[in-house]
Amino acid sequence: MSISLLEKYLPNYCLPYLKEWFANYAIHIKITRGRNSKLGDYRKMPDQSHQITLNSTLQPQLFFFVLTHELAHLLAFDNFGNRISPHGVEWKSTFSKMLSESISVYDEDLKPIILKFLKSPKANFMASPDLVRYFHIEDYEDESSYIEDLEIKDQFTYRKQTYIIEEKRKKNYLCTQLKTDKKYIFKPLARVEKIN
Incomplete structure (x- = not known):
């Protein structure tokens, strides 16, 4: 090209x-x-x-x-x-x-x-x-948030799955997927949708 x-x-x-x-x-x-x-x-x-x-x-x-x-x-x-x-x-x-x-x-x-x-x-x-x-800035004028903006024990959805924030580990966040109980690490700037 x-x-x-x-x-x-x-x-x-x-x-x-x-x-x-x-x-x-x-x-x-x-x-x-x-x-x-x-x-x-x-x-x-x-x-x-x-x-x-x-x-x-x-x-x-x-x-x-x-x-x-x-x-x-x-x-x-x-x-x-x-x-x-x-x-x-x-x-x-x-x-x-x-x-x-x-x-x-x-x-x-x-x-x-x-x-x-x-x-x-x-x-x-x-x-x-x-x-x-x-x-x-322009891509996310919707209801999504950075995970770093949420609190411990907040629930959120990411790629149609629901998680809860368990704890902060250095810069990253340990979260549990509610359906499977599996643990996942999220970067602080992961885009998620908070569940109110």
């Missing part, structure tokens, strides 16, 4: 950065339907080309952010070798540099969040509460 075909998914003014980062690499971009498990991923292919998949449902700035994350894998492996950790120091410094270079692409209210994030990039988007909150 050529960079220009990505334009409908991207925010304004980001193509010069992508053209520089793509350079002469053979990169196959696949746009997928929304996946709950991940926003994007990177793979080096057997023929030495590169494949990046991205969710089609991402807002333009988040699409660009995730694409930058995945391209940082490619550039880190290319610059430092294949033996580096996927989300290790080399990837973090590469991703951080790319975010810093392209900061002008992001909206003014998002820039401080990106600048804070790039000081110590996280492997998982969900590990950055500020980013999660920012990108979910």
Whole structure:
């Protein structure tokens, strides 16, 4: 897929950065339907080309952010070798540099969040509460809440199942599914619907 075909998914003014980062690499971009498990991923292919998949449902700035994350894998492996950790120091410094270079692409209210994030990039988007909150503002104008906003012993539904919050463990929440009595760990920014 050529960079220009990505334009409908991207925010304004980001193509010069992508053209520089793509350079002469053979990169196959696949746009997928929304996946709950991940926003994007990177793979080096057997023929030495590169494949990046991205969710089609991402807002333009988040699409660009995730694409930058995945391209940082490619550039880190290319610059430092294949033996580096996927989300290790080399990837973090590469991703951080790319975010810093392209900061002008992001909206003014998002820039401080990106600048804070790039000081110590996280492997998982969900590990950055500020980013999660920012990108979910428009998506959740319904009755859903973050689990961190609920109290111990509150009941909630998640994916059509009912749970009760048992306790907080460090940052996460231990919950019991009422139907099966099984225990599950929820991240603080899991979107749930509180039962009143």
